[in-house]
């Protein structure tokens with residue numbers, strides 16, 4: 001049997017860095033090529049397997065890398081996220097749409113399968129916000145959301161029209177303890193952990209009572225790997241599967257953190273752009289299609305995720321402090 005060769009584009013990003021590690025553990029270090037752009041890859045990523053500098057807007061280089069390593073599966077994670085996209089809509093359009101088109105064209109030419117994540121950002125104010133269905137109204141108002149809807153449709157198109165094996169999920173806000181988030185609206189959840197551990201206080205830019213879907217990184221990595229390994233004959237949707245794990249508002253996360261750090265306090269300074277984006281996103285998605293079609297389930301709820309985040313981050317911050325003291 002021919003070995004699977006995987007290219008991860010955007011491998012230094014929040015999801016890409018941990019997905020690349022997860023894929024290397026599963027399929028072997030040499031079979032997973034980390035494609036990175038401006039974000040500096042971690043030492044672990046650089047030293048654990050092949051690395052290429054890769055701009056998804058450079059179609060020629062992309063094809064060269066695919067040919068060089070005989071790539072058969074692409075995880076395309078390069079994107080400009082919601083808040084960063086509102087700061088630079090033209091760049092978001094270029095990277096999120098033209099970059100994806102380059103990947104889909106290359107996948108068509110070299111017969112690769114492609115995983116592309118969509119997002120809760122693909123919904124809008126006219127979408128039902130509670131138990132948001134798999135197939136529903138999608139009228140986002142952000143450039144990020146517009147590019148994500150276009151991406152979902154383009155992936156469907158390349159499957160229907162050219163038979164490219166495209167698959168994808170709509171990720172909620174992702175919480176991780178390795179790479180810091182890259183300019184999204186749900187980043188507050190990650191920041192809250194760091195600030196609680198470092199300063200026992202946090203100023204939140206999202207209003208009290210604003211519910212959003214969130215997911216812990218191990219579940220996000222599991223979703224990406226499981227969907228690409230799923231039996232294609234069972235997939236009715238293929239792209240943009242709703243996947244959910246937990247839904248909370250800032251006070252609920254703060255209360256959970258307080259169980260571990262009783263002195264923790266939180267106040268608010270609302271960012272109107274990110275608040276408006278958050279209000280147009282679902283409170284909680286219905287992920288029954290993913291459950292039925294490829295057996296999706298999440299392993300982390302709010303309580304289990306918080307316990308793990310605090311454990312991992314406190315260990316790391318303590319180690320960093322000790323190293324700094326040694327170097328003084």
Ligand SMILES: NC(=O)c1ccc[n+]([C@@H]2O[C@H](COP(=O)([O-])OP(=O)(O)OC[C@H]3O[C@@H](n4cnc5c(N)ncnc54)[C@H](O)[C@@H]3O)[C@@H](O)[C@H]2O)c1
Pocket residue numbers: 009010011012013014015016036037038039054055056057076077078079080081095099117118119120170171172173174175180181182183184186
């Ligand atoms: N993190 C989340 O909460 C979240 C939620 C929903 C969906 N998603 C989706 O998941 C994917 C990955 O998100 P992330 O959080 O890891 O983002 P991120 O911003 O952390 O990482 C994206 C990476 O893409 C790279 N990049 C930017 N322009 C590029 C280009 N022209 N060519 C190649 N690489 C380029 C950046 O250097 C960065 O390393 C995106 O499609 C995003 O829309 C993320």
